Amino acid sequence: MLKRIYIHNFKCFVNFEAHIDKINLFLGANGSGKTSVFNVLNMLQRFISNGEKVSDLFKSRDLTRWLSDQPIQQFESDIAGNGGMYRYHLEIEHQSDKQLVRVKRESLFFDQQPLYEFEIETDERGMAVGKGWLYNDKPEHEGIFFPSGWTRSGLFDLQERHDNKKLSWFKRYVDQLFIVKIEPRAMRAETRKSQTQPESDMSNYADWFDYLNDEYRREVKLLEDELKQVIKGFELFQFKKSGDAKILKLEFTNNMIFRLDELSDGQRALIALYTLLYCLPDECLLCIDEPENFLALPEIQPWLDSLYDRHEETPLQAILISHHPRIINYLANNAGFWFSRPENNHVRIQKISDDEDAGLSIARLIELGWIYDE
């Protein structure tokens, strides 16, 4: 479970630190930094899991404008799991004059035991040299030299072995970050190749469902049972061959069959939202930007109930961004975090609380018009 994230010198984040709970609601005005936290998580995932180049992900234009004399960006996260606490740390150096972006330092620790360390050092000739050290599961292991460069994450290439289970657990966790903002109209019905992850807009839903249908059969069955309750007349999913592709269709009562992309926006959003609840692996983090978009009002609370049901059955962690009164009123006082940028300065985060001294008070949010105290 993600416990903490630290961001420094990225857009409007300066020494930003958020302590995250199991179910979380990010609240705040447009431009206050909520979605940027999701963007950072997404960039870290692509850096570690996809092996994308640091220069493709971390742009110099994203350095905090008023920290122009500081070329180092820092990201850090604490993740509880596998019986301990992981700390991942990443420093990125930007040399704008040379158009150079490189990894200055990257490390992963488990309960303060190093699992991987990389750092740029200067050799005897005054040249910058990247040095990586890889450790195994044994705390007493002294580490071996690991030839990693500064353009990509050193963790990307590491394969699971019998003696690096701690590191492998972390990589699996990062693989399984689900960060989405559902765009129903982008959800395609056609698939040519299954994919293990949904795109952030869920456009590859059929590709992902093809994978789920093979690997998560039991969960797909539960999803179908739930959707029978949620979408009137829904019976089941089915794939139909069409040339070298497959088309994801939904069967309704009276043998009515529709392609996924023939459904309404709201129906597609519901399918995506419930799939995210029923078909994710255990111990994963689900981040959804405005889950209520496209939903009818009576559908929001049942989905929130299902989110909590799922969270109680398996250790699912969720972060929601929402401006919807139904979600705000239900979650703000128990799981709310308020994002703000006073006088256009750096991002500030406060826990929302009924207690006047423990963060941003509910009374203040009502005053600001963010909470509807009926």
Place this chain on the structure above:
Amino acid sequence: MTSKSKQFRVTVLCEDIAHHRFIRSYLIYRGIDKRNITKFSNMMSRNNAAVLKHYSESVQLYRSKANHLNIALVVMIDADNKTVEERLREFDAKLDAKKADLNQKTRDDDEKIAIFVPARNIETWFHYIFGYTDCNEQDDYKKYYTNDDAHKAAEILAKDICPDDLPENALPSLQHACNELKRLQSD
């Protein structure tokens, strides 16, 4: 305990997520379809004032449908610094001030409207349910529990405690709730 009919629908009016998760989980363990448990209104999960404020409206809604639908209303409010009886009188006054003054009933016996008043609060019930049977209704055990404990507490109550009668030394507010639950019995 409760009707297992698929058509049996329960509306829940309560203070916060801990209340809502506890009631919802308990009802599901007792056989109510989860899609038939709905939360009343878009009131903020915050405090007891909102529950009292919406009580009369929720009862009116119940009474307008109870003749032709198999429905129930479950209400929960923490006693906090009051007694269970004082809280119940507050609800009575919201429905009918005159009857409340005369100490008369404001709910008919056959109305499926159950009012639960954990004393001192829902965390006191959690404390009892999790085995601290010597706890009392005056001390505050809030600091020991989070919303996540509501589901487990409901499971233990539904599976292990409620099938038998509550022990004689059980918390009085829990005893009262058990009596209120009988209002939800099938016809």
